[in-house]
Amino acid sequence: MAAEGEDDKTNESTELLEDSDVTKQEEKETLEAVTKEQFKEVVGNEAITIITCERKTTSKTATFRNLLVLSFAFTCNFSAWKSYSNMQSSINKEGGLGTTGMSLMCVAMVLTNLFISPVILSKFSYKWLIVFSFLTYAVFMATGFYTRWATVVPASFITGFGASLMWPSQQSYLTNLARDYGTEKNTDHVIRQFTGIFYAFLYSSEIWGNIVASVVFRRESRNVTTDFEVCGAQFCPFDQGKAGAIERPPEDKMFIYSGFCVGMSSLGAIVIAFFLQNTKTEIDNRDGVCKNVRKVGALMVKSRDLKLLILPSMTSGVLLSFFAADFTAAFVSCPFGVENVGVVVITYGVVLTLFSFIVGRLAKVTGLYPIFFIAYIAFISVVVSLRLLQLDADSLPVAFVLAGLYGLAMSANEPAVAMLVCVHFREDMTVALSSTKAMSAVGWAASFAYSNWLCMEYKIYIVMVLYTLSFVSISALHLRHRVSGRLCRTCCPVSSMSKRADEITNRPT
Numbered sequence: 001m002a003a004e005g006e007d008d009k010t011n012e013s014t015e016l017l018e019d020s021d022v023t024k025q026e027e028k029e030t031l032e033a034v035t036k037e038q039f040k041e042v043v044g045n046e047a048i049t050i051i052t053c054e055r056k057t058t059s060k061t062a063t064f065r066n067l068l069v070l071s072f073a074f075t076c077n078f079s080a081w082k083s084y085s086n087m088q089s090s091i092n093k094e095g096g097l098g099t100t101g102m103s104l105m106c107v108a109m110v111l112t113n114l115f116i117s118p119v120i121l122s123k124f125s126y127k128w129l130i131v132f133s134f135l136t137y138a139v140f141m142a143t144g145f146y147t148r149w150a151t152v153v154p155a156s157f158i159t160g161f162g163a164s165l166m167w168p169s170q171q172s173y174l175t176n177l178a179r180d181y182g183t184e185k186n187t188d189h190v191i192r193q194f195t196g197i198f199y200a201f202l203y204s205s206e207i208w209g210n211i212v213a214s215v216v217f218r219r220e221s222r223n224v225t226t227d228f229e230v231c232g233a234q235f236c237p238f239d240q241g242k243a244g245a246i247e248r249p250p251e252d253k254m255f256i257y258s259g260f261c262v263g264m265s266s267l268g269a270i271v272i273a274f275f276l277q278n279t280k281t282e283i284d285n286r287d288g289v290c291k292n293v294r295k296v297g298a299l300m301v302k303s304r305d306l307k308l309l310i311l312p313s314m315t316s317g318v319l320l321s322f323f324a325a326d327f328t329a330a331f332v333s334c335p336f337g338v339e340n341v342g343v344v345v346i347t348y349g350v351v352l353t354l355f356s357f358i359v360g361r362l363a364k365v366t367g368l369y370p371i372f373f374i375a376y377i378a379f380i381s382v383v384v385s386l387r388l389l390q391l392d393a394d395s396l397p398v399a400f401v402l403a404g405l406y407g408l409a410m411s412a413n414e415p416a417v418a419m420l421v422c423v424h425f426r427e428d429m430t431v432a433l434s435s436t437k438a439m440s441a442v443g444w445a446a447s448f449a450y451s452n453w454l455c456m457e458y459k460i461y462i463v464m465v466l467y468t469l470s471f472v473s474i475s476a477l478h479l480r481h482r483v484s485g486r487l488c489r490t491c492c493p494v495s496s497m498s499k500r501a502d503e504i505t506n507r508p509t
Contacts, residue, residue, distance in 0.1 A: 063181045069275045071201035077268035080261035083209030089325040090333040096452035101152040106445030108160025113438035126169040127278045134269035136162025144258025168433040192363040199415045200357035206349020214342030216257045228391040235330035236455040305424045308477040313436040315470040316414045317443025330456045347400045351407035369478040371412045376471045379409035383464045
């Protein structure tokens with residue numbers, strides 16, 4: 001009898017365990033159904049279901065190592081690219097070849113971001129997209145060996161295609177790292193911190209590439225004008241009497257410089273290929289090009305947050321191209337020679353690097369808005385000084401100071417936009433990043449397009465107005481979320497379904 005009683009108890013325990021397993025399975029299926037429903041989006045009259053793919057979790061040490069590898073590789077690539085692009089308005093000024101090539105690259109970037117990028121980003125891993133993108137940058141810099149319209153124009157479109165894939169891949173990969181490293185409560189802070197670290201490395205590329213450029217071109221070009229009135233705010237690139245003050249370096253020096261640029265970009269691709277951990281995309285998107293274009297358009301039309309980020313994104317592209325093409329030509333190459341472009345841009349890069357790292361740290365304490373406000377004040381001070389500055393033979397130190405202040409202003413602009421996208425568009429991050437990068441490319445393309453046809457004083461007014469409007473947009477976005485955050489804390493309790501999903505997720509198996 002005792003044995004039979006023990007058997008009955010054993011059978012009862014087995015039945016309870018089976019019932020428990022069934023209950024857990026039902027709860028798991030319920031959670032999957034809830035998750036799938038939350039990721040359902042409607043575009044037009046068609047429903048598109050987006051299912052998240054499993055991503056391998058990594059240790060915090062491995063996560064931080066991947067962050068450093070990613071940052072170092074981008075530093076290698078952009079040490080070459082930023083230096084090379086800063087030189088385009090000086091070394092390829094004939095017929096506006098340099099600025100036209102940069103403008104075409106940005107046009108290709110816009111078109112690819114709108115029509116192709118979302119599809120490709122969903123089908124390939126971020127790692128190999130970045131490797132491919134670095135190689136497209138090397139293609140453009142290789143045109144320095146044979147600079148003609150027939151080589152620059154095709155290379156511009158190839159690089160624009162690669163750049164449109166690189167930036168969303170980078171920011172998505174960086175956000176995945178931050179989510180692996182942090183917890184659900186502090187993910188936003190980790191994203192800001194990681195973004196600050198990444199941009200600190202990235203902006204340091206302004207230093208390394210320009211050191212090489214200043215050494216290679218040292219004393220090989222010289223300023224041939226004694227009339228400083230044709231430079232500065234009075235500089236007009238289409239006026240040969242003024243633009244003729246800039247000389248192109250000898251071809252042998254151009255070959256050395258181009259070889260360095262191609263080699264550094266290739267090194268960045270090798271580092272990513274061999275040392276960066278591979279991850280899959282967050283979204284398994286099987287939609288075609290047309291549906292993705294509609295998704296981008298729908299998000300830009302319906303999302304107030306994205307509307308407020310359109311102008312800051314576009315302004316970011318205009319400001320970067322203004323410094324690369326206009327500031328360097330009018331305030332450095334024209335009065336002091338091409339050999340001084342590198343050393344002036346190094347100052348810009350040092351300040352940009354230091355303050356971009358500080359921005360990531362301060363954003364955790366003060367938020368982004370106070371930092372953006374300080375950057376706005378610094379930028380207005382710079383452009384007013386540029387408009388009023390009267391150049392002479394002793395003005396080179398002033399160019400260093402203004403380049404540093406410009407770097408301070410830029411250290412908060414582009415990282416701030418990237419952080420805001422990652423925080424406010426978690427479910428639509430790929431589409432939002434494609435949209436903002438497309439708008440940034442529009443700014444680049446427009447600025448490079450009119451660079452060869454407007455005098456410097458009008459360009460100064462343009463960037464001043466754009467940055468002011470951008471500051472107003474960021475202020476509106478900050479105020480909107482500050483008010484909505486208060487309303488949510490007082491009037492919007494968490495739904496029971498979300499609580500139930502959290503309980504199921506956190507329950508130990």
